[in-house]
Amino acid sequence: MSNRVCDILGIEYPVIQGAMAWTSMSPLVVAVSEAGGLGVLGSGFMPAHIIAAQVEEVRKATDKPFAANLFLDPGPQLEIGCQAIIDNKVPVAYVDTLNLLEYDMAKKYYDRLHAAGCKIVAKINCLSDALVAEKAGADVIIAKGVEGGGHCAKISGSVLLAEVTQNISSVPIVASGGIAIPIQAAACTVVGAEGVEMGTAFVATFECPVHENVKNAIVKAQDIDIISCGSCTGEPSWQINNNLAKRLVEIEETNTKVAAAPLFMEASEGSLRIASLEGEVEEAGAVLSGQVAGLIHSIRPVKELVADFCVEWEACLKQTYTLM
Numbered sequence: 001m002s003n004r005v006c007d008i009l010g011i012e013y014p015v016i017q018g019a020m021a022w023t024s025m026s027p028l029v030v031a032v033s034e035a036g037g038l039g040v041l042g043s044g045f046m047p048a049h050i051i052a053a054q055v056e057e058v059r060k061a062t063d064k065p066f067a068a069n070l071f072l073d074p075g076p077q078l079e080i081g082c083q084a085i086i087d088n089k090v091p092v093a094y095v096d097t098l099n100l101l102e103y104d105m106a107k108k109y110y111d112r113l114h115a116a117g118c119k120i121v122a123k124i125n126c127l128s129d130a131l132v133a134e135k136a137g138a139d140v141i142i143a144k145g146v147e148g149g150g151h152c153a154k155i156s157g158s159v160l161l162a163e164v165t166q167n168i169s170s171v172p173i174v175a176s177g178g179i180a181i182p183i184q185a186a187a188c189t190v191v192g193a194e195g196v197e198m199g200t201a202f203v204a205t206f207e208c209p210v211h212e213n214v215k216n217a218i219v220k221a222q223d224i225d226i227i228s229c230g231s232c233t234g235e236p237s238w239q240i241n242n243n244l245a246k247r248l249v250e251i252e253e254t255n256t257k258v259a260a261a262p263l264f265m266e267a268s269e270g271s272l273r274i275a276s277l278e279g280e281v282e283e284a285g286a287v288l289s290g291q292v293a294g295l296i297h298s299i300r301p302v303k304e305l306v307a308d309f310c311v312e313w314e315a316c317l318k319q320t321y322t323l324m
């Protein structure tokens with residue numbers, strides 16, 4: 001399988017593993033890049049010395065391309081993350097924003113990263129951001145739909161992908177949000193995607209360095225078990241509906257937005273770490289998972305989500321066209 005995404009990023013298969021804070025650490029990144037996809041370090045909130053250590057671990061284990069996450073949002077972390085990507089010569093910057101993408105800021109940081117030899121993968125949530133990313137010089141654009149794991153995006157994946165592929169042709173588009181099986185990738189190809197990004201599906205792999213209980217919770221969850229929490233903070237994210245999530249929802253439902261925000265922050269503090277590292281996934285741990293959990297039925301090896309996935313993706317496409 002080879003196309004513009006593979007050529008630009010120097011990878012074998014157009015499969016990108018989404019950046020996941022404190023989840024896509026070096027073991028997962030190495031496994032994905034070694035399998036021929038693009039592994040992405042969840043470095044968006046990491047201090048510089050941890051980014052450097054993670055990059056070193058990746059480099060020790062693979063010579064394949066990989067990426068590191070940078071949030072293009074104002075604040076000290078933007079400068080720390082950008083400089084760490086440059087200093088550590090990370091080949092690809094995976095640039096996301098929690099707000100609307102501003103052209104001047106995008107151009108400034110894309111140019112700086114390009115000058116250091118990085119390729120730019122821009123992840124966007126709406127058409128206007130995709131157009132800004134294209135104009136500012138992104139090399140690849142990921143269009144992430146609302147169903148995708150992590151912070152809830154805005155627009156449904158099917159609408160967003162069609163909007164972006166209808167309006168942008170100079171930059172290849174990668175579909176993201178709710179993808180776990182090859183037939184979905186085939187459907188995205190028909191709409192114009194040249195690659196797929198998966199996040200939640202990569203959490204439920206043997207190589208992902210989170211606690212087994214997190215992986216099993218994703219495997220066990222059905223579609224309606226995934227709920228959106230935290231709109232009072234302005235950054236709602238998808239998580240599995242456990243006892244912690246129920247308490248968080250109650251805080252949001254029984255308080256004004258302003259009053260709920262600090263209570264929510266206090267009740268959820270450290271909850272991702274408690275689930276990911278300690279494996280407590282019911283009372284105090286938050287299991288972040290996109291709506292796609294209902295399509296994930298087992299813990300799989302990374303290779304199944306990269307090379308094997310692409311073989312079946314091509315077969316699905318051939319089958320689709322013979323149906324017409």
Ligand SMILES: Cc1cc2nc3c(=O)[nH]c(=O)nc-3n(C[C@H](O)[C@H](O)[C@H](O)COP(=O)(O)O)c2cc1C
Nearest residue numbers: 018019020021096148149150178198199200288290
């Ligand atoms: C546990 C978890 C943590 C995430 N953390 C981040 C992050 O730090 N930065 C980011 O850009 N996206 C983050 N995401 C979003 C993923 O990079 C990706 O865009 C998303 O998971 C794709 O949707 P899917 O989960 O349906 O495959 C996270 C997703 C999950 C499941």
